[in-house]
Amino acid sequence: MAGLTLYDKLWESHLVKNLDDDTSLIYIDLHFLHEVTSPQAFEGLRIAGRKPWRAGANMATPDHNVPTTKDERSRGVEGILDPTSKIQVKSLDSNCLEFGIDEFQIDDPRHGIVHVIGPEQGRTLPGMTIVCGDSHTSTHGALGALAHGIGTSEVEHVLATQCLVQKKAKNMLIKVNGQLNSGVTAKDVVLAIIGHIGTAGGTGYTIEFGGEAIQSLSVEGRMTVCNMAIEAGARAGIVAVDEKTIEYVKGRPFAPTGETWDLAEAAWRDLVSDADAEFDAVVELEAADIAPQVSWGTSPEMVAPVTGNVPDPALMTNESKRNNYQQALKYMGLEAGTPIQSIQLDRVFIGSCTNSRIEDLRAAAAVVKGRKVAANIKEALVVPGSGLVKAQAELEGLDRIFTEAGLQWREPGCSMCLAMNADQLGEGEHCASTSNRNFEGRQGFGGRTHLVSPAMAAAAAVHGHFVDIREVELN
Amino acid sequence: MKKFISEDGLVLPLDRANVDTDYIIPKQFLKSIKRTGFGKNLFDEARYLDKGLPDADCSDRPINPDFVMNQPRYKGVSILLARENFGCGSSREHAPWALDDYGFRCVIAPSFADIFFNNCVKNGILLIVLEDKIVEKLFSETAANEGYRLAVDLPSQTITTPSGETIAFEIEESRKNILLNGLDDISLTLQNKNDIQAYETGWQQKSPWLFSQAGS
Numbered sequence: 242m243a244g245l246t247l248y249d250k251l252w253e254s255h256l257v258k259n260l261d262d263d264t265s266l267i268y269i270d271l272h273f274l275h276e277v278t279s280p281q282a283f284e285g286l287r288i289a290g291r292k293p294w295r296a297g298a299n300m301a302t303p304d305h306n307v308p309t310t311k312d313e314r315s316r317g318v319e320g321i322l323d324p325t326s327k328i329q330v331k332s333l334d335s336n337c338l339e340f341g342i343d344e345f346q347i348d349d350p351r352h353g354i355v356h357v358i359g360p361e362q363g364r365t366l367p368g369m370t371i372v373c374g375d376s377h378t379s380t381h382g383a384l385g386a387l388a389h390g391i392g393t394s395e396v397e398h399v400l401a402t403q404c405l406v407q408k409k410a411k412n413m414l415i416k417v418n419g420q421l422n423s424g425v426t427a428k429d430v431v432l433a434i435i436g437h438i439g440t441a442g443g444t445g446y447t448i449e450f451g452g453e454a455i456q457s458l459s460v461e462g463r464m465t466v467c468n469m470a471i472e473a474g475a476r477a478g479i480v481a482v483d484e485k486t487i488e489y490v491k492g493r494p495f496a497p498t499g500e501t502w503d504l505a506e507a508a509w510r511d512l513v514s515d516a517d518a519e520f521d522a523v524v525e526l527e528a529a530d531i532a533p534q535v536s537w538g539t540s541p542e543m544v545a546p547v548t549g550n551v552p553d554p555a556l557m558t559n560e561s562k563r564n565n566y567q568q569a570l571k572y573m574g575l576e577a578g579t580p581i582q583s584i585q586l587d588r589v590f591i592g593s594c595t596n597s598r599i600e601d602l603r604a605a606a607a608v609v610k611g612r613k614v615a616a617n618i619k620e621a622l623v624v625p626g627s628g629l630v631k632a633q634a635e636l637e638g639l640d641r642i643f644t645e646a647g648l649q650w651r652e653p654g655c656s657m658c659l660a661m662n663a664d665q666l667g668e669g670e671h672c673a674s675t676s677n678r679n680f681e682g683r684q685g686f687g688g689r690t691h692l693v694s695p696a697m698a699a700a701a702a703v704h705g706h707f708v709d710i711r712e713v714e715l716n
Numbered sequence: 717m718k719k720f721i722s723e724d725g726l727v728l729p730l731d732r733a734n735v736d737t738d739y740i741i742p743k744q745f746l747k748s749i750k751r752t753g754f755g756k757n758l759f760d761e762a763r764y765l766d767k768g769l770p771d772a773d774c775s776d777r778p779i780n781p782d783f784v785m786n787q788p789r790y791k792g793v794s795i796l797l798a799r800e801n802f803g804c805g806s807s808r809e810h811a812p813w814a815l816d817d818y819g820f821r822c823v824i825a826p827s828f829a830d831i832f833f834n835n836c837v838k839n840g841i842l843l844i845v846l847e848d849k850i851v852e853k854l855f856s857e858t859a860a861n862e863g864y865r866l867a868v869d870l871p872s873q874t875i876t877t878p879s880g881e882t883i884a885f886e887i888e889e890s891r892k893n894i895l896l897n898g899l900d901d902i903s904l905t906l907q908n909k910n911d912i913q914a915y916e917t918g919w920q921q922k923s924p925w926l927f928s929q930a931g932s
Contacts, residue, residue, distance in 0.1 A: 257915040258908065262890045266908055268915055270926050278808065280749035289902070294912075297929065306747060325747040325770055332749050364929060376807040376831060390831050392809035393751075394838035394901075402905045404912055408888070410830075440734055441801040444830060474804065476830050497925035505925045540734050561799060565733045659806075661743045668767075680738040680805060686767040 244515025246412045247481055248447040251387035251512075255370045257404060267407045270369040272399050273355045274301035274342065276333040277661070278374030282397035283336040293340050294403035300364055301337050301344040303330040304354045306661040309624050309651035317348040326662065340400075353627025353653040356380040356594035360464065361627055363493025367482045367509040372399055377594045377677065379470040383463035384490065385482035385512040387447070390471065411445055411521040413475070414514075416452035419528040424711040426604070427462035428596060428675065428694035430454065430526075431469040432534035436544040438524055443475030446522065449514060450480050454528035460489040461598045468595045469677050472541040481513040533710050535581045536679045536692040538569035543679070545581055547697065547709045553577035572681050573689050574669065582707050584691065587670040589614075589621035589648070589702040590684070591695055593658035596675035597626030599633050601695040606639040608699035610716040614647035615705030621648040622664060624656040648702060660684045673701035718840025719898035723821045724867040725794030728785055729858045735798060736805035737832060741814040744770050754810055755817030759785060789862045797854055798825040803832025812839045822868050824875075826851050837891050840898065842870060844885045870896060 245253070257266040279301070286292070293299060306326040313320040318334065321327040330347060337344040345352045351362065356377055359365040367385035372378060376390035395405060415434055435442075448470050455463065463480045470478025480486075487506060490496050497505045532546035543566070545552065554566035554577060570577065575584065591597070591605050602625060614621050623643050625631040631653055634640055640650045657664040658676035666672050666688025675698050679690035693701065696710045745757045747770055760768040763785060765778040779786050785793070796815070802825040803811060812835045815823070822842045836843050846854075857877065858864045867876040870892060875883040894901060905912075920927045 254919075258911050260890065262888060264888070264890050266905065266911070268912070268919065271929075277746050281751045281809075284749070284751075291902070295916075297927075323747075329747050329749060366925070368923070369926065374807060374809075376805065390807035392807055392812075392831060392835035392838065394809060395834065398902050398905065401902045402912065403916070404905055404908075406890075406901065406905060440804055441827060441829070444801070444827065471805075471831075474801070474829065495929045497928070501925045501928070505923070508923065540736075561733050564731075568732065659738075659743050661746065678736075678738070678805060680736045682742055682761045683738050686742075686761065 243519040244517040246514040246518040246520060247385065247449055247479055247512060248387065248412055249518070251368065251370065252409055254368070255387070260406065264406050264408050266404050267370060268404055269372055269399050270298060271364060271371045272299045273359055273371070273373035273378065274299060274333070274396065275305055275355050275375060276303040276329045277305045278393050279336065279396055280329065280332045281393050282400060283340065285397040286340070286400060291401045293342065293400045296341040298403060299342045299400070300359070301333060301342055302352055302355050302358060303333050303347055305655045305659065306330070307347055307654040308662050309654050309656050309664055311652060314652040318346070323662070350628045350632070353630065354594045354597065354655055356468065357597060357626030357630065360384060361493070361629060363490055363496035366490060366496065366505070367486055367512050372405065376471045377468050379476065379478045380464050380468040380594055382467040382470065382477055382479035383460055384486055385479060385509065387477055387479065389476035410447045410476070413443060413446035413448045413522040413524065414520040415448055415450050416523065416525045417450070417454035417528050418452050418525060419454060420457065421454050421528045421531065422711065424696065425531050425533060426694040426696065427458050427465040429531055429534045431466045432536065432541065432544045432692060433531045434526065435469065435473045435541045436534070437526060438473055440472060440540050440542045441474040443470060443473040446475050447477045447479065448473065448475040450478060455480060456483065459600060460485050461600045464598070465595055469541065472677055482509050533694065533697050535697070535707050536690070537573065537575060537581065538566065539572050539679055539681050540569065541677070541679060541692060543569055547581055547707055549581055551575050551577055551579040551581065584671060584706060585617065586673050586701055586706055587617070587619050588666060588672040589618060589698050590657040590672055590674040590676060591698050592622065592624030592626070592656050593676035594626065594655070595677045596695050597624060597630065599630050601675065602630070602634045602639050605695040605699035606642040607715045608696050608710070608713060609646040609648065609703055610642045612646055612703040614702050617705040618702055621702045622651055622657060623648050624651045625653050627653050646703065657684050673698045673707065717838065717894070717898045717900055720821065720840050720842045720870055720895040722867070722869045723794055725821065725865060726790065726792055727795045727797050727858050727864050727866055728790050728793040729797045729855050730784060731799065731855060733799040734801045734804055737803060737808050737811040738805055740803070740811040741808065742768065744768065746808060746810050751813055752817060754814035755819070758814040758818045759783070794819050794821050795866050795868065796820050796823040797851070797858060798823055800826045802828050804829040807831045809835045809838070812836045812841055816841055824851065824854065837894060840895060842868065842895060844868070844875070846883065846885060850883060
């Protein structure tokens, strides 16, 4: 019999029972909540007179529509100017209080984007099943956890039962062989993967990311890769546990200690796919072939190397894809054949659950240090992923590097990744963004998003257009 | 939960691949703490020419005449005909809520994104996966015939076209049962309460660190 994949192991260890058909009842260890997808779930519990099955298995924080200016944030929840946003954040506070759920409120120093603070606090642990009413929950898979997004009805279901009814996904292995070239980051790897397999390439699968290039990434880099598994269609992305995972978790506030740590560590070391495990699909990429990536269209699969050009839809044989590319170019206001490096930019956004951790900010700061934001850039935002990331960056002086270069240093939150707060693109504006989605209108009505790595976004800020980060000298 | 048994309705063809949930319902409308009222903002950015604001009255907003749903022949539609990877992106259940609130009971496409698929079942919306070439044929028949309707019948798992042609579709038995009976799946899961408790006890003995996190 073939061995088990990491996903098989995580699935089997959380199997409560197989149901009558091909679905199963799966136990959930940890449930994150935020203000946008939870109010209707709490309302459902209230109407049915239900209580959380295990309140301690939940953790909440408001992140999607919190403001990021110092002025608004200095007054806590009352400082939120948008009245509907304020109601939503207050609803989370009152729901958590009513149902006994731990929350890092907007003015807690540990507050931040839910997918940044989970691992940061050691709430996210290897071997867990983790869900959240947010598709980027896949991020937590970087620590060898089975983590994926759910809708609001499932949020209510998990609160009430600590379980989900699920159909097991298929196993896909994406192997990135060899070493990445200097200047090529986790973000470029995952964009290249999505460009290769397409936005539906992983639908119905759990993707395990492996190979030398993935193993060489830091745990934060692996989070960037797993974060965008959903952009390849897979609800969950995972990376096997190794020494780096263990070191990352050790000593975090909610991580086990003492004898329990020893027990946990021993169990976590088995969280790898067996050598003889069989995958339903295997995709291999060569790390050396991956250049810094820039998205040119309205789907994360529409990427090109920074040295490339906007593709020509007329050359596409598949009619549906040709139409899709034509629609994208029209929306983006781009001509086929335009060199990526000559796309003119208006704004820069460095942040989001994909790229707002300390290593991301260090990489961006190294590029802008001693330089100035280009005249054509109207606004360049740096939004740290959490209060603790912000504090660490300030300790290292990164905030001053950014502000001296002319970038704005903001308070933590999801910000312009989905633009639910005031941080938005204007109509027709092009943005170099470290976020995860370039859908029409995602960052603001009529806004045009180009997905890139933090270093590429920083270089775009100082040049006013995309440049090949491999040719930029770091100060 | 809302039941789905059958639907005989007008078909709206949305000829666009990879329709994401941001396109179905833009983020500014997710600030609501209710489950209802999203229909007027379904496909907001394609449907109207101006920028949609939460709580705004949509009755006097400028309509995009080029958007298919705004054409008079598609007034009163309840079946959406779509392209591959429909519902990709964000997990927002506001997307099925918006489709439901507008009056859609069924979506037919060659493929759907996973999270969206689950979210629709929870809201009594039937999603039907058909082969590319059948979807293509339905697109051309819809375009060619004003007032084109389909009769979808879940018990027999068939779609009947106006010419009387019958198309069979697949659905998992559990989903079919939930839709036909409008079952509350939390109550269904809680029927397994003893199994969940037994699992939990065993899991806690094996992985005590997972049960001592809160407040540490």
